[in-house]
Amino acid sequence: MIELMTISSMLCFTYKMITMSPLEDQKEMFLIVLLVLLCSTILITISAFSWRSHGQQKAFRLPQGDMGWPVLGETLPFLKPHPSTSIGDFMQQRISKHGKIFMSNLLGKPTVVSADAELNRFILQADSRLFEPGWSRSIGEVLGKHSILLQVGDAHKKMRSINLNFANNGKLKTPFLRDAYRIAAFVMSSWKNDSVVLGKYEARKLCFHMMAKNILSLEPGTPVTEKLRKEYEAFAKGVVSLPLNLPGTAYSKALKARSYILEVVWQCMEERLCRKKDVEEEDAKDDLLQWTLENSNYSEEQIGDLILGTFFGGYNTTSKAIALAIYFLGGCPKAVEQFEEHDRIVQGKRRGGNSELSCDDYKQMEFTQCVINETLRLGNIVPYIQRKASTHIKFKGYDIPQGCNVMAVLPAVHLDPSFFESPEQFNPWRWQSDHGIRRTNNFMAFGGGARLCPGAVLGRMEMAVFLHHLVINFNWELAEPDLPMAFPSLDFPKGLPIKVRLLSNPQVSM
Numbered sequence: 001m002i003e004l005m006t007i008s009s010m011l012c013f014t015y016k017m018i019t020m021s022p023l024e025d026q027k028e029m030f031l032i033v034l035l036v037l038l039c040s041t042i043l044i045t046i047s048a049f050s051w052r053s054h055g056q057q058k059a060f061r062l063p064q065g066d067m068g069w070p071v072l073g074e075t076l077p078f079l080k081p082h083p084s085t086s087i088g089d090f091m092q093q094r095i096s097k098h099g100k101i102f103m104s105n106l107l108g109k110p111t112v113v114s115a116d117a118e119l120n121r122f123i124l125q126a127d128s129r130l131f132e133p134g135w136s137r138s139i140g141e142v143l144g145k146h147s148i149l150l151q152v153g154d155a156h157k158k159m160r161s162i163n164l165n166f167a168n169n170g171k172l173k174t175p176f177l178r179d180a181y182r183i184a185a186f187v188m189s190s191w192k193n194d195s196v197v198l199g200k201y202e203a204r205k206l207c208f209h210m211m212a213k214n215i216l217s218l219e220p221g222t223p224v225t226e227k228l229r230k231e232y233e234a235f236a237k238g239v240v241s242l243p244l245n246l247p248g249t250a251y252s253k254a255l256k257a258r259s260y261i262l263e264v265v266w267q268c269m270e271e272r273l274c275r276k277k278d279v280e281e282e283d284a285k286d287d288l289l290q291w292t293l294e295n296s297n298y299s300e301e302q303i304g305d306l307i308l309g310t311f312f313g314g315y316n317t318t319s320k321a322i323a324l325a326i327y328f329l330g331g332c333p334k335a336v337e338q339f340e341e342h343d344r345i346v347q348g349k350r351r352g353g354n355s356e357l358s359c360d361d362y363k364q365m366e367f368t369q370c371v372i373n374e375t376l377r378l379g380n381i382v383p384y385i386q387r388k389a390s391t392h393i394k395f396k397g398y399d400i401p402q403g404c405n406v407m408a409v410l411p412a413v414h415l416d417p418s419f420f421e422s423p424e425q426f427n428p429w430r431w432q433s434d435h436g437i438r439r440t441n442n443f444m445a446f447g448g449g450a451r452l453c454p455g456a457v458l459g460r461m462e463m464a465v466f467l468h469h470l471v472i473n474f475n476w477e478l479a480e481p482d483l484p485m486a487f488p489s490l491d492f493p494k495g496l497p498i499k500v501r502l503l504s505n506p507q508v509s510m
């Protein structure tokens with residue numbers, strides 16, 4: 001009886017949580033949660049602590065913690081929306097109760113949760129034989145079974161080297177800058193003086209077109225590219241949705257979008273392979289698809305999944321990073337005033353009669369790099385990284401049993417006052433001062449170790465070029481209060497409406 005009452009109060013809580021959350025498919029979600037809760041009443045006789053007592057029998061020293069409800073565990077409080085610039089109630093309460101390393105039951109699995117900088121570094125940097133990817137199986141259906149996220153060992157290294165070569169190749173850097181510059185101008189050319197634009201969508205446009213251009217050589221503004229953009233939005237939504245393949249769910253839409261995008265990729269591939277014979281070398285395209293065709297023996301499916309994965313990795317993250325930078329800078333005019341480096345670059349270009357950004361120009365954006373680091377630290381685009389222990393692991397006197405999930409909570413370190421003074425403040429200047437090693441060591445926005453983001457250089461460059469265009473052409477302020485929320489994936493509930501004013505002396509032909 002008591003259990004039933006608790007369940008009904010939990011239902012109320014769930015419903016409240018869902019109506020507060022920015023999820024679109026709220027009703028769908030509510031029904032599913034209801035279903036799961038009903039199932040869990042049946043399972044309620046099974047002890048929630050079976051995992052723990054099992055552990056004690058073998059004299060393990062598991063971290064302390066609660067396993068919460070059967071099946072659901074503590075997933076609902078964990079997913080409760082909170083601003084991404086804070087760690088949220090769940091983490092706060094558990095850390096003060098159990099310490100920075102604790103045990104929970106999240107997303108259907110017993111999980112060691114780490115808010116500890118050393119354990120986070122260990123999880124990310126440990127030999128790849130200790131941890132394997134901890135993604136749920138459903139992600140493989142949407143992202144593909146050959147996705148880099150699911151690869152291990154040598155297969156992972158090989159796919160990763162293709163990604164790294166693509167994103168970091170010196171030969172490609174100048175074209176990247178040129179494309180980002182052109183695309184930023186393309187996106188901002190539609191902004192009218194004294195109007196309100198939604199920062200989130202404008203940032204998504206830039207990042208989508210950057211990826212489309214550099215992965216498949218698709219130009220912005222063409223019908224094929226626009227159709228692909230729509231499909232890609234559906235795809236990105238489905239990756240984090242509940243894996244329920246029923247008509248109308250975000251998941252089934254994502255699966256459909258996946259097949260459409262793969263069709264486009266394969267069509268491009270066919271064209272390349274046919275044309276190869278009768279076209280001169282110089283016409284060869286300089287994109288990821290071409291690179292992969294020439295430098296790997298991957299099958300059609302593998303190339304499809306590689307391209308989908310890179311698209312996904314480079315689109316959803318970087319666009320959020322740009323939106324966050326607009327948001328933080330909007331609340332920090334002092335930092336915008338300090339952007340003299342952008343005026344210097346513009347003046348230099350006027351004198352040189354060259355309108356394109358060069359690598360030397362990019363090197364001048366020193367304060368911009370501080371703004372970028374600070375944005376990624378405080379904004380926390382990637383809230384956690386999940387792995388699974390491939391073997392029994394001991395750390396700081398704790399046991400992590402084989403097969404147990406581990407979760408490195410990145411914001412917990414980024415917002416820890418012992419590493420970053422007044423962590424809740426947007427303070428790009430903190431990246432200018434000395435003692436940088438300690439800070440850099442605890443900055444993990446791009447992950448670390450064998451899976452360190454291969455697109456970090458490219459992502460930073462896109463952010464810098466977007467900001468360059470923004471500050472030399474516009475004044476802006478938030479048109480309405482909005483906040484970056486952390487779950488289910490970082491999002492501005494109102495789309496980040498900003499009021500833009502064209503400067504009297506715009507630097508780009510609009």
Ligand code: HEM
Pocket residue numbers: 148149160163167309310311313314315317318321376381382385386444445446447448450451452453454455456458459460
């Ligand atoms: C500011 C923007 C970005 C952020 C914050 C970011 C963050 C991350 C993080 C934290 C990981 C590690 C995931 C893990 O360890 O499981 C990662 C992996 C990855 N990122 Fe990024 N990323 C960004 C931009 C990009 C871009 C532009 C690309 C594409 C060119 C990209 C492609 C990838 C890929 C392919 C992986 C998987 C690497 C692997 O598993 O070996 N990312 N990213």
Ligand SMILES: *[C@@H]1O[C@H](CO)[C@@H](O)[C@H](O)[C@H]1NC(C)=O
Pocket residue numbers: 236237238239240316488489490491
């Ligand atoms: C990607 O971003 C879109 C828009 O903010 C969001 O709906 C979707 O859930 C995101 N996907 C992931 C996996 O973060």
Ligand SMILES: *[C@@H]1O[C@H](CO)[C@@H](O)[C@H](O)[C@H]1NC(C)=O
Pocket residue numbers: 297298299
């Ligand atoms: C690619 O080549 C490697 C050896 O270099 C081989 O092990 C692998 O099976 C090949 N893959 C395909 C798809 O042919």
Ligand SMILES: *[C@@H]1O[C@H](CO)[C@@H](O)[C@H](O)[C@H]1NC(C)=O
Pocket residue numbers: 369370373431432436440443446
């Ligand atoms: C920003 O962070 C990176 C680590 O990802 C570090 O290498 C770099 O030095 C930092 N930049 C500044 C300006 O501190």
Ligand SMILES: *[C@@H]1O[C@H](CO)[C@@H](O)[C@H](O)[C@H]1NC(C)=O
Pocket residue numbers: 193194501502503504505
């Ligand atoms: C933009 O609009 C503002 C206010 O409406 C006006 O003062 C300013 O001159 C305009 N700027 C340009 C470049 O048209």
